[in-house]
Amino acid sequence: MKKHLIPFIACSSFVPVSIYSQISQHPNIIMFLVDDMGWQDTSVPFYNNELTSLNKRFITPNMERMAQMGVRFTDAYACAISSPTRCSLMSGMNASRHRVTNWTLELDQKTDAKSDVIDLPEWNYNGIQPASEEKEINNSTAITSLPQVLKENGYRTIHCGKAHFGARTTPGADPINMGFDVNIAGGANGAPGSYLGTKNFGEGSRFAVQGLEKYYGQDIFITEALTREAITEMEKSVKMDKPFYLYMSHYAVHTPYDDDKRFSQKYRGRYDEQLKTGLNENEAKYAALVEGMDKSLGDILDYLQKNPEVAQNTILLFMSDNGGQGLNNVRQGVANRDQNYPARGGKGSAFMGGVREPMMVYWPGVTKPNTECSQRVIIEDFYPTILDMAGVKKYTTHQVIDGVSFADVLKSPEKTKDRVLIWHFPNLWGESQNKEEGYGAYSAILKGDYHLIYTWETRQIRLYNVKKDISEQNDLSQTMPDKVKELTAELSDYLRERDAQRPSLKATGEVIPFPDEQ
Template identity: 55%
Template sequence: MKNELLLSAAILPMCGMAGEAIAASPAKGAPKEKQRPNIVLFLVDDMGWQDTSLPFWTQRTHYNDTYHTPNMERLAAQGKMFTQAYACSISSPTRVSLFTGMNAARHRVTSWTLRKNTTHEQPDSVMIYPEWNVNGICQEPGIERTTQVTTLAQVLKENGYQTIHCGKAHFGANDTPGADPLTMGFEVNIAGHAAGSPASYYGKNNFGNKPDGKSPLAAVPGLEKYHGTDTFLSEALTLEAMKALDSAQQKDEPFFLYMAHYAIHTPIQPDYRFYQKYLDKGLPPVEAAYATLIEGMDKSLGDLMDYLERNHLTENTVILFMSDNGGLAAHTRAGELHTQNYPLNSGKGSAYEGGVREPMIVSWPGVVAPDTKCGDYLMIEDFYPTILEIAGVQKYTTVQKRDGISFMPLLTGKGKVKDRDIYWHYPHSWGPSGPGIGATCSIRSGDWKLVYYFADGKRELFNIPEDISEKNDVAIKNPRIVKKLAQKLSNYLRSVDAQRPTLRATGKLAPWPDEIKD
């Protein structure tokens, strides 16, 4: 718990095939090599749905008037906003799903990773938590408590893309292969390692690195040239990303840049380039600092967009903007906790919308219509097949079975994504308490969302379009819907051999949602 506060704060597999990954040429009819688009995947850490001046709701809120993200607005004007984009409620599960196409229940990296063979969970009086994959993922076989996978970066690399990692990795625990992006299909790694947060955002503090060599695990590696300077971490990453793109342009191959910012994760340290104006707005110091992390991230987005324009790359580059989980609301923040993602309930770590609904934008000139919105829901594992389809890679095999479905029809406006349900699974204790936080599993099916609590068997039902704040549990009024969704959720979790806590009172595994008697 202490470490987490310091460091952070049934869909069947589509095209899932077992076997070694192979390099496959683009399918017949796909764009020629030089025409294949560059891809920038811009992932923000702990950014809530409302942590932007760009409203993803049907109306503006005071948060949209507090934060300043002109480059998100600029990107949205060039592309499409997705108002119901979902991820996991915390970082590592999301990042693993993103790079494997697997739902968290399947890959079993269901909580955050850091130290080898070590879980952060504290003993619980009600439940014994399952032995999950605390070491994350890797591409090598036989590594204990990991899931062996073929990563998105690996498939792209084998199909002619230059793969660049910049920023936060958090795929695998320290001293395991998955901790190093260079073993995960990336040819370039800038500042990525096991930890999920920086020890410091300040170059003047060496980003947490100690002169005596006794640095904490969260010390950001590989940015020594900025040590002792006033360079903020988000700026240093952006500068290094552009240098990597300079090198990429020397080759006759498209690039895949995974721009994975540490911001806006704790520690909430002010970026002094923007701090005073938020203090002048009357924000408490921690909230002013939080706002600067957001604006510094947005400046990075704008700098990369400017780079693409200067180098005449905009027309052939796809930019996908996403966050890994909801905004922090359970601790550290000023004011009443669990309200920082209004109108969504709760935040990071929660099964409620505040923990899992993310700001998402996609720009693809000539393909995605500018200044448009999409209200269809999608899940983080859908990025895997979508990005490969964008890249023209249609024939590939992976070690893992996959759950994601391409949302290409939502980008192009041609065709439809078939109706389906999406699932969340978090059979753990995150640490902090709050609404929707705990050992849970959930399903979104059409307008309905069912949340199930392993500890006591409670089932909550919400109609999301009618009750976006999830304040009105209508389970008692709709027993048939509860039964139907509980069965769907349970059947999916059984199909992927999902893990469950053990109840101390009975010594047995907690019931599945459809095993609860009304």
């Protein structure tokens, strides 16, 4: 495999004291979150510092630009589904604790698929809510949100794009109630009714995007409209002389794969090295969605470049909320193999393709340009990290924080630490129930090189060495019983400590045992 032009440099940062003195105690922070973007849906390498065949499909010059500016994290993870990730980011809690374990939409309505074998436990399908609503909204988790803490410490907090952390009509559906001073187009919906201004962004549908009425009827893509609004709000914050937190939360690259005509034509029918054929219509539109998202990142970088006094005091974090779609009903190629290659599975799956993400950080004066870091990070870690970056030392929260800050790793690479990651999804995602490919109700643990997956319905345990076998093809559970015992015990103890809910068997009504109760 051809080496990428960006050379490997271990995660490192040396910051002269004089540079620190130029950085405000409360820097601006931009959290740039992409929806449904797979870890390989970019021309930036996130695997072994090499360009994969999938990397070569995509054109993301501004992600390359950010990678040159800062540090790429090659071991970053989220939940396999959107709402759990977003609730973990807002709360700092693992999904097993906040219990918003599947995607949310309507008040008091579950979104799970049906099963003839298992009954699903109660979960918080009404989402997260402000702490003041603790006893008012059933099936929800009350929190002190990340933007609320930042707001209380002098930040102007801006939400732009997809929210999707509270059910419709609940207080938590409105970002303003969750600590944001400004809400641009965020609500209960987890996707846009349409990306197109000519279709009023899906006006009249259950996924209609509200708040961008000024663009109705215009030939504009929602990614572009959101970016323009975000830059306007950054400018306002600068004029107010207030530090800002911008949560730039794109609807892209979620379905529907509407045609972004600015970019799509270059991909139509183009020969693809991985697929050994030309890209089909869906794949061409998908690649255009990715490039449109990348242009948004570039527009924000351009704004900072044109305003160096802002740039020198602005931190930028890039992340995705779950794996890319791994199913061939919406993508091209072999389902669960091609779409997130070399990882297996995709959005909704317990395998690496469902949870491994592209992640980058640029922190002026702290991160060293053009570096790569193997520190393991999961989505709930962003909460304490961003507060560390913001210089917020003392704060109290309604909830218990599970996340671990990685700010010290950015400042001092010798502080790189082991990180055990846990996933808990006692639910049924509606698009596939293929348990063989990691879908369905599951819990999982990643410790060291080993990834253990427990499927609740069948009580099947699978074990993979993801360092040697990133595609998770070689199940080691039968040949490594001691490792299975170690990891099932640690996973089960973690879930017990959080009183994690479990499915039960329809036939007997019995709750399915924890992984270590085999």
